[in-house]
Amino acid sequence: MTAETTNTRARRSLPSMSVLGPIVALVVLVAIGAMMNSNFLGAANITNVLARSAFIGIIAVGMTFVITAGGLDLSVGSMAAFIAGLMILVMNAALPSMGVGVPIILLGMLVAVVAGILAGLLNGFLITTVGIEAFIVTLGTMGIYRSLVTWLADGGTLSLDFGLRTFYRPVYFEGILGISWPIIVFAIVVIVGELLMSRARFGRHCAAIGSNEAVAHYSNVDVNRTRLLTYAMLGLLVGVATIMYVPRLGSASASTGLLWELEAIAAVIIGGTVLKGGFGRVWGTVIGVLILSLIDNILNLTDLVSPYLNGAIQGVIIILAVILQREAKAKG
């Protein structure tokens, strides 16, 4: 029996196309980048790429759970903009009484996290308890948050007070041991997410719901609660991403976080998570995010292809990723 088990395990560990595909694509991109530009592998560029990936990456980890459980969230980009606007407003308003210092930054962070969780819970409540399709609900909230931030900014830009901005800046630009905070936070989110997805009950329940809701219900999985939690978790992560994002520019406007939802969904799909749910992997999402950022980065560093074609190339990659995975599935 033991011999047989090890045998099957060994066979399972042979990487299939769906596992190899994203990794190979990433390696190829890195090789192309390195050949094109000598600065590509420099510490400055790598830090830049990773730090910029962190926002989408943190959100995409949450999105992986939502999609795995058979859901979808189109509102995350607008949600990020709205939370950023709210954070800035609250911090500016508290400035006269609290002054520049750690407490006011913590207050801002608390606002972001709470607002994120509440926004996620609202999506989740409408989808699970009220029973409206995820696509419709989040299409609606996407419009609502985008419009709210435009209204708060009165059509322009909400800016963080200059003194506060200077104080808050290190959260994006500095870190420990030369690794900036966004990268550290991203790494922690990824590690926790991967453990949660592949090792924990919660991840197993998400996959079961996405695979077949009725079976999950009959198997004592609290379908609505688990779904609600995926949306709340995504909202929380949007809040965390916004905490990292605000110090970068110190402002929020109607165009903040534009199309983030699509980039996050694209990263999840490129990483091998199935769009209709039932199977997801967080590490794949990370690779998906890196692939998307690297394309952007390479186009900016080289003048071979116009950076304006970035979207086109990303689009091709998304479609290719899905085709490759489908073929691998058909064979397997």
Added chain:
Amino acid sequence: MTAEQVLCLRDVRKSFGPVEVLHGVNLDLRAGEVLALIGENGAGKSTTMKILAGYQPATSGRILLEGEEVTFGSLHDGEEAGIVMIHQEFNLAEQLTVEQNIFLGRELRRGPFLDKRKMRELTRGYLDRVNCRVDPDTKVSALSNSDKQMVEIAKALSRDARVLIMDEPTAVLTGSETEVLFDQVRRMTAQGTAVLFTSHKLGEVAEIADHVTVLRDGSVVHDDRASEITEDGMATAMVGRDVSDLYPAKVGRPGEVMLSVRGLTVPGHARNVGFELRQGEILGVAGLIGAGRTEAFEGLCGLRPASAERIEIAGREVTIKKPRDALDHGLCYLTEDRKLRGLLLDKTMRVNLTLQALDRFGGWMIDRAAEDRALDKAIDEFDIRAGRRTMAVGNLSGGNQQKLLLAKIMQSEPAILIADEPTRGIDIGTKQQIYAFLRDLAAKGHAVVVISSEMQEVIGLADRVLVMRTGEVAGTLTGDELTEDAIVRLAVGLGANDKEKVA
């Protein structure tokens, strides 16, 4: 014997990867005859049928159509040749109407437009021939399983099938519906159609088949006129051992009352259901399809909205609002629909086995080693035969899926097990194993409820039978009262108690 051979398989082999599942099968379909292809789940019946109908190519061997060797490149080639297959899981577009389905892909036209009148007329004719009274404008999604079956047959009629292949057509039909189906089959064979059908109900095989071919483990082990073999003979040939002792002996000495239910109501399905269940007892629940049996017990287990005056488990009153509550009180429901409600077909056995009782395998983090140990144990205990442990559960045969489902439910170690149609669509050998398991469970002091539409099964297995009719308990039968006749009388409302009410 003298009848013309329409479709034959000669030394057909089929391999999936390195595994050969058909080892040189010979089969003859003759015009005007019904061939019953029987065998245990996983014996290769489905594969054989798919090769005949052109769904799958054979790895080697020949297919002869009226003596000529043919290769079906696709399903379409098969249909062109007049071979129609009706699947167990129907092949109808749920969102289209009955008429649209019957003519799907072959719509009649007059000029550039659909000839709706002609199609309507023909549809009526086909439906009349199968005694099916559904409106051609009904959406298929609104039909019952038996009506869907009839629509499939009407569709086959419309294609002038020379060969009709039916995969367990009677599994979802009631007795009278089966009779209608068989009348139609007889009419078709009288017109020269060759029919192949599979069934686990050997009584039906004896009734309708002219010829019986038995498959076991991918080989033909018996091939002769139906008159040459008895039902017992068929069962023995299928299983390869004697199965006359299908049901285990009823040794149960019922003990304390484990479960007492009073005034259980499931809106729209069941009213005021009450019963008692004792330790060591198997309680059968019989009734017609639609009598509210499944719904009542799903309601009891918190799987759908329900209310009850009083539920007592082991003498203590309990409230059950959600499945978790039922499990906490040791009450567990085994669904009748293993494919849509029981198992995650695209997941592995390990994931399926532990899903319901995941909290028993580690805390927040899942203990995979413990899961693997549980799977080892389940495979051994329930005799689950799977090629690879990593394969998707959807690729297991029905019997093995059912055994896995049972193993999954047992991971929660229920004190009270409610098994809904525990042997639907599985072969006789596996049935015997499941019966033995359930009896053994009762003997160990658990309490078992078996909901079943097969009367033989309820009578053979249960100590006591509760009969339901239109959402209410029509009566309970024990000992000598326990006959098919008595169950039917209660189920259709001819019971002694009911007579008074009706009058």
